[in-house]
Amino acid sequence: MAKKVGRVYRIPKQSLSFVFTGLDKDLLELQEEDKKNLKKVKKTIRDVRKELWQKTSSF
Amino acid sequence: MAKNLVFLDADVLISSLYSSKGASYEIVRNPKIKKITSIAVQEEVLGVIERKFKINTKKTKLGFKNCPIKSLGINKQEILKKYSGYVVHQMDSHVIAGAHILRANFLLTFNTKHFLVDKIKNNLGIIVLEPGFFLQYLRSRRGS
Numbered sequence: 001m002a003k004k005v006g007r008v009y010r011i012p013k014q015s016l017s018f019v020f021t022g023l024d025k026d027l028l029e030l031q032e033e034d035k036k037n038l039k040k041v042k043k044t045i046r047d048v049r050k051e052l053w054q055k056t057s058s059f
Numbered sequence: 060m061a062k063n064l065v066f067l068d069a070d071v072l073i074s075s076l077y078s079s080k081g082a083s084y085e086i087v088r089n090p091k092i093k094k095i096t097s098i099a100v101q102e103e104v105l106g107v108i109e110r111k112f113k114i115n116t117k118k119t120k121l122g123f124k125n126c127p128i129k130s131l132g133i134n135k136q137e138i139l140k141k142y143s144g145y146v147v148h149q150m151d152s153h154v155i156a157g158a159h160i161l162r163a164n165f166l167l168t169f170n171t172k173h174f175l176v177d178k179i180k181n182n183l184g185i186i187v188l189e190p191g192f193f194l195q196y197l198r199s200r201r202g203s
Contacts, residue, residue, distance in 0.1 A: 022192065024195065028191065030085060031191030034082050034083050041107055048106035052103055058134045059132075
């Protein structure tokens with residue numbers, strides 16, 4: 001994973017993704033795509049859930 | 060109990076309908092992942108789509124094609140009594156109720172901060188994860 005360049009070792013950015021986030025780089029990108037889209041509807045989801053919770057007596 | 064049965068929360072289903080480039084879409088389209096959700100969650104998804112997106116009903120129905128939808132057969136009082144202790148907001152109780160009653164092993168949601176994940180795992184045996192982390196889990200199992 002690490003390559004020696006001169007006297008120091010360099011670790012590619014992609015390889016550090018798992019260390020910092022727990023996700024491989026490709027999966028991190030998929031996850032971020034979802035989160036980016038959900039930002040726009042977060043409040044709507046809460047509002048719809050609240051309304052459904054108030055009007056529904058049986059699930 | 061089905062091996063790796065996954066209960067999908069509304070935000071995961073909505074994201075899978077909105078974009079084909081996300082982790083949610085990968086999960087929904089993968090036939091090897093056994094998925095399930097509840098009628099209440101389906102109603103939430105349809106409600107959000109109706110208000111926010113211009114996604115036609117055909118695409119919405121396709122999104123549910125690989126995800127059976129079940130009724131929980133439980134009333135609100137019972138849900139609150141049995142499951143409100145597992146969530147931060149009462150109105151999320153039906154999600155954890157759905158995962159438990161339908162015997163799911165995993166609950167996938169982007170709302171993990173609102174679920175008491177350790178208590179859910181210890182008492183109900185359900186692992187609460189964001190979709191990307193579930194894909195990472197599957198990848199790690201394939202590698203072992």
